[in-house]
Amino acid sequence: MIHSHPDKARAFVADDERAHWHDKALWFVRVKRDRGAATVPEWEALRTAAEGIKAHTLSRLGAYLEEFEAKAAANGIQVHWARDGEEHNRIVHGILERHRVSLLVKSKSMLTEELHLNPYLEARGIEVVDTDLGERIVQLAGEPPSHIVMPAIHRKKEEIGELFHEKLGTPKGLSDPTVLTGKARVHLREKFLSAQAGLTGVNFAIAETGGFVVVTNEGNADMGTTLPRVHVASMGIEKVIPRLADLGVFLRLLARSATGQPVSSYTTHFHAPLPGGELHVVIVDSGRSQMLSEAHRRKALSCIRCGACLNTCPVYRRSGGYSYSYLIPGPIGSVLGPHRDLAGHASLPFASSLCGSCTDVCPVKVDLHHQLLVLRQEAGEEKLIPLGKRLGMKAAAFAMARPGLFRAGGRFARWVLRAAPGLARFGPAAVWLRGRELPEAPRESFADLYDRETAGKPEERS
Amino acid sequence: MTARETILAALRASGAEPVPAPPHPVPVKQGDPVARFLESVTAVGGQSYRVPDLAALAAGVAKLPAWSSPRRVSLVAGIPGGTVDLEAVDDPHELADLDVAAIPGELGVAENGAVWLKGESLGPHRAVFVIPEHLVLVVNAADIVNDMQEAYGRITLPRPGYGVFVSGPSKTADIEQSLVIGAHGARSCAVFVVG
Structure with a gap:
């Protein structure tokens, strides 16, 4: 590996x-x-506010999660807690099993990638269909996403045409993105209409109102949560924000940072299950509270995955x-x-x-x-x-602390480069020369040049 | 200990110093919000129309090619001609072949062309805003706000527990960054500003 x-x-x-x-x-x-x-004159002020709201939230994360839980429960949402991936996957599977779900439609969730939910459910006989177009492409190809917003950014349209031909039975040789998207729409619509449950991630959970927001451009999260009666949402503990009004700050930043769009096509606010349906939120730790407890790592939990x-x-x-x-x-x-x-x-x-x-x-x-x-x-x-790198750093530190040795080393290196430039292609420096040209080695160093030019002119030496 | 207790205990023990909540910045207002809204709707792939009154709204919608298709829902008081009665539909799956839905918006956002649809405006089936081939949204000129911060100043807790900002039609750029309109939801989105 x-x-x-x-x-x-x-x-x-x-x-x-x-x-x-x-x-x-x-x-x-x-x-x-x-x-x-x-296009946003107050862009930098928004970034500062977003940073501050996240820092504030992380400083009392437990209290906000408890507030979210209580308000969500009052809204009829069932809240679950999971320490790790195994516990999360077991909870999700339990919900799906109770509703005899054989097909689950999912919208994008990096968290469920992290927790390996798909293989867990598939091993238990549940068909899991990723419905974001990019995610469906990599799922059909048997690959993980290569980007968190554009999962199939590494794939060329001709390859996607070939993949669809193989897996979806579309005609051979398709490569027009509009045509390919149209084929995916038909294929996935059938999945939306036959799934018994939908799963989404959570972009923001709001403590004040006990609901959460999911954003997509395609509308896949909306198809997957308005047709099946069971909706499961997986969220990391860091996704909660204090107030509904805070969304005004984050949503002005999120899509512009991600794709340059002024906002995503669909920004859906879930605050209750479908009439006659069920809405579950699974709050997952999976190493996040540990990161929170180390001050120098904490800020990484502010990420909004743009x-x-x-x-x-x-x-x-x-x-x-x-x-x-x-x-x-x-x-x-x-x-x-x-x-x-x-x-x-x-x-x-x-x-x-x-x-x-x-x-x-x-x-x-x-x-x-x-x-x-x-x-x-x-x-x-x-x-x-690697040991070589560590020893190299030690040697460099030793030489840099001794100006005489450093200058002597420089002289030697310049001589070698002039006398036998091919030599540098062997040994520990060789890795640097992959795809790079060596510069022509000058006869003297900057320090030599400087000494010569300023010799006898003490006023210029400063 | 339950998972809940374990996690909350870990968070309490995390030792994060209290940080006060910062104020939100005050957005700079950029020109006439209605004009900007109409431009934004076009920029996000929708069609925007401004009509003086409900009579002009009805006439405008009637002229849309999408409105000539057979399976139509109107949830807007000023738009006649709906052919599907949502109250008579038991299961949203029956809406799979819906051609077009007209839905009233609570407010429109100038900076991004988004229209806020609250849960109770969607009738008995939430799917009505995402499942049809085409969407018609209606918003009053007086209900156009400058930006999202102003919008959340006017939105209260969505009841019955649901609300969505729709900004233009469904779209994707997942294949080689080429923008394609009509990924899973509506292939077109016409927005009428009344007044």
Whole structure:
């Protein structure tokens, strides 16, 4: 099992044309986000408010969850609590079994990906259909999502045409997105009409009103919750916000950050079951309370899953979602994965240029690149980075603390590069030369040049 | 301990220092909200119309190609010509072949073309806003607000426990980022502003 980001990225970057296509597709979304943000004069003030509301909520999360639970119960919603994935999956299966559900239609939920709900239910004889178009595509392909908002962003339309031909029996050779979407609409409508239950995630749960909000562009969450009489919603403990009015802040940020849209097509507020139906909310911890208890990790729980940090990340765009060992790729996943299990995801904090663009676009101001840096330090302290790299860092620290040695080393390195440039392609530096050209080594260092130019001119030395 | 007790105990023990709730920023008003709303509806893939009164509304809706299809629902007092009576429908699955539904909106949002539909405006079946091929939404000019923050200032707890913002037709860009209108819900969304 390959875990390290560079190893997992190898196949993706080997296909130069596709890597560039992926990079451009994601950058296009980033540009749309910029245009969307620019239409709101108070954008930065909204980010600050969203950050503050999340920090406030996390500082009294238990109280808000209890308020949500009490109000939701008064609204006729059945609230369940689950410590981990196993408990969550058992609760969901129990509800479905009681209603003799054989087909469940799901809208997008990264939480249920995290908890491996689909295989759990499938092993117990329940057909689970992901109904977001992108999610249905990756489900039919037997893949996980490669992006949290656009799950099939890595797939080309011709491949999707081929997949639909194989799995849905559509004519061979289709590649027009409108035609393919039309085929998926017919296929999924039949599923919506025959399912006995629908499952959704939760974008925001409101403590004050005891209800929750789900946003989609396709309307799949709405088809899946207005036709079947049973609706199960899975939410992480961090999804609660204090007041209905807070939605005004978050919804102005969410879609603009995700796709540049001023708002998603459907923003549905659930505050009671369908007449004669049942509405269940399963509140899941699964490691989140642990993250909350560590002050330097806490802020990662503010994430509203817009995907803006993925779209802007130069490493994500050029390496694709499947290069990451955690199920959420990109900067936020490289923070969340190692926060949960540093040893299991030790390469992820290094899958970043630390340029800070992720932090700049984050609508709730998660300090992503700072957290990545902290995680690098933790990985170093716990000896989770390769020995060669650790020794190299030690050697560099030793030399940098001794200017004479540092300058001598520089002279030697410049001589080697001039005398035998091919030599650098062997040994520990070789990895840097994959896909890179060596610069021509100058005869003298900046320090030499500086000393020469300012010799005898003490007034210029400062 | 139950899962609930375990989780709440862990949260109490998390040691997070109290952080006060921040104020919300005051949005800058950007021009005439009705004009902006009409533009936004178009920008999100819908069709927008402004009509002076209910007579003009009825005439405008009658002219829509979608309204000439046979299976029509009207939940709007000023729009005659519905052919399907929702009260006579027991099961929303019977609405699978619904062509078009006209629904009254409580308010419209200038910044994004969204129309707030409250639960009781949907009649006996919530599915009516998402299952038809085409959607007609109606909102009074006086009920257009500037932005979502202003909208939530006017929305009270949805009763009977349901409400939805609809912004244009159903759409997806999941295949190569190409925008396709009509993913699962309505393929078209005509919004009429009255007054």
